[in-house]
Amino acid sequence: MRNFPQFPDTPFVLSESVFVKPGYRGFRLPCHRKGGDNSEMMVIKPIRIHDARALSQAPTVKRKGFELVDAPLDIEYGDHDSISRFYRHCSELVMEATGCLSARTMQHEFRVGAPVLPGGAGIYAESAHADLTPYFEDVLAVPDGRHFGVYNVWRSTDPKRAVESKPLALCDCSTVSPGEMISSDGWRLTEPSTRMVLYRLVHGTAQCWYYFPAMEPGEALIFRQYDSRIENPAGRVTFHTAFNDPTTREDARSRRSIEARVLAVFAEDDPAGRKSRYQAEIPALYPDGSVSTWRYEEMTDWGASGKHCRPA
Numbered sequence: 001m002r003n004f005p006q007f008p009d010t011p012f013v014l015s016e017s018v019f020v021k022p023g024y025r026g027f028r029l030p031c032h033r034k035g036g037d038n039s040e041m042m043v044i045k046p047i048r049i050h051d052a053r054a055l056s057q058a059p060t061v062k063r064k065g066f067e068l069v070d071a072p073l074d075i076e077y078g079d080h081d082s083i084s085r086f087y088r089h090c091s092e093l094v095m096e097a098t099g100c101l102s103a104r105t106m107q108h109e110f111r112v113g114a115p116v117l118p119g120g121a122g123i124y125a126e127s128a129h130a131d132l133t134p135y136f137e138d139v140l141a142v143p144d145g146r147h148f149g150v151y152n153v154w155r156s157t158d159p160k161r162a163v164e165s166k167p168l169a170l171c172d173c174s175t176v177s178p179g180e181m182i183s184s185d186g187w188r189l190t191e192p193s194t195r196m197v198l199y200r201l202v203h204g205t206a207q208c209w210y211y212f213p214a215m216e217p218g219e220a221l222i223f224r225q226y227d228s229r230i231e232n233p234a235g236r237v238t239f240h241t242a243f244n245d246p247t248t249r250e251d252a253r254s255r256r257s258i259e260a261r262v263l264a265v266f267a268e269d270d271p272a273g274r275k276s277r278y279q280a281e282i283p284a285l286y287p288d289g290s291v292s293t294w295r296y297e298e299m300t301d302w303g304a305s306g307k308h309c310r311p312a
Contacts, residue, residue, distance in 0.1 A: 007208055010054035015243040017169070018127035019045045019203040020182045028283045028292045029184035029200065038184065041287070042127070045203040049169045049243065052210040059210065061097050061151070065173035065238035066223035068212050069093060077157050077258060083108070090153040090220075090260040097222050098149065100264035107261045107299065110157065111242075113166065113254040123189070124166050124255070128201040130237035132226040133183055134278035135197045139296045140263070147266040149227040154259045155220040162214040164252035166242045170223055175208040176201070176234040183282045185294040194297040197282065201239050211243075225261065229268055233281055 020029065021043050029038045052059055052068070060067045073089055075082035087105035094103045111124055132150060142148045156163050180202040187193040201207075212221060223238045230236040242255075284291050 007048070008050055008055060011051040012048045013211075013246055014046060015049055015169070015246065016044050016046050017241045017243060018042050020184075020200045022202050024182060024287055025179060025202060026283055027182070027285055027287045028294075029182060030286055030292075031185040031187060031294070043203070047169070047203075047207075047209050047243070049209040049211050052212050055210075059172075061222055061224055063174075064170075064210075065235075066170045066210075066221065067097060068215075069097065069220050069222060070218060071155070071220035072218040074159070077110070086258075087260065090262050093153055093220060093222060094151045094262040094264050098151070098264050098266075100149070100266050101146075103262050103264045105153075105260050105262045109259055111255065111257045111259070113256075124242040125240075126166075126242050128171070128203075128239050128241045130181075130199040130201075130225070130239050131196075132237060133197045133199055133282055134275065135282060135296045136226070137228075137275050137279070139298050142263070143265055145269055147227075147229045147268040147270045149229070149264045149266065150225040151262045151264060152223050152225055152259050153220050153262060154223070154257060156215060156217050157256045157258050158253070159217050161253065162216050163255055163257070164214070165245070165248050166255045167211050167213070167215065167245055168221065169209045169211045169241050169243045170221075171201075171239040172208045172210065173224070173235045173238055175204075175206050176239060177204060177206070178233045180204045180207075181233055185292060188299065190299070194299055195294055196296055196299075197294060199237060199239070207239075211245075213245075213247075228270060228274065228278075229266060233278075 021041055024041050029041055032038045071093055075086055077083065090105045091103040113124055154168060182200045182202060184198055184200045186196050186198050188196050223240065225237060227236050286292055
């Protein structure tokens with residue numbers, strides 16, 4: 001029987017997010033665009049989101065899957081040279097947080113709350129999800145024989161204001177059960193769009209969500225997107241979602257943020273067969289009985305310096 005953790009005695013807000021209906025456990029969900037629709041498979045559920053700043057012990061990437069760091073940075077995000085410096089900065093943050101051998105920032109994306117490209121890049125992601133499943137390893141070049149991880153570095157691009165609207169909620173990875181993770185076909189919102197397989201989440205009463213209220217321009221949030229060293233699928237990723245904070249002022253400015261994805265290489269050896277074992281976790285059967293042949297495609301903007309999306 002699963003142990004239900006005691007929720008922290010800290011301030012919290014009540015909000016909601018989009019989850020998968022429990023009846024779809026064990027299936028692959030079809031893509032919701034370009035010929036597929038999974039909207040009837042989803043349900044909106046309330047979530048209690050705790051103030052992570054109020055915890056007696058600050059969360060870390062290693063313990064909960066995420067952490068907040070002081071990371072002052074004075075750059076112009078629309079400038080190519082500044083973005084290159086931002087990439088180096090993010091790599092250094094991940095190396096410090098994880099103790100990895102090396103780190104390389106691969107890609108970044110801006111969020112402004114509205115589409116800035118025809119594919120939809122720029123909108124907030126307002127459903128509980130984790131971006132990377134083991135299938136993405138098919139298109140990611142890592143050194144042979146080494147374990148690796150991918151981490152997001154998330155922060156505001158507004159140099160004068162704290163984040164007021166649509167903050168990011170993150171779920172403590174230790175409170176998610178592998179049986180609550182649902183694989184889903186999807187498209188990345190780049191130009192051109194590329195296929196991906198992500199995780200969605202069935203709502204669970206033990207899931208414990210956190211956020212960092214009023215993130216300052218000099219703060220950065222680091223969270224785990226994937227760690228090949230972790231056998232437990234629920235510990236390998238961090239589920240997250242943008243949410244409506246009920247304490248947000250009515251005239252608050254829309255959140256403007258950037259997220260960079262950083263590849264970290266670890267000292268540990270990656271045993272033969274580990275990748276295929278992880279990929280075998282992903283169901284191939286759709287709810288209608290058909291079989292998915294959907295796989296990751298090369299992510300065209302990984303390694304780019306931001307030409308696909310700039311801050312508005």
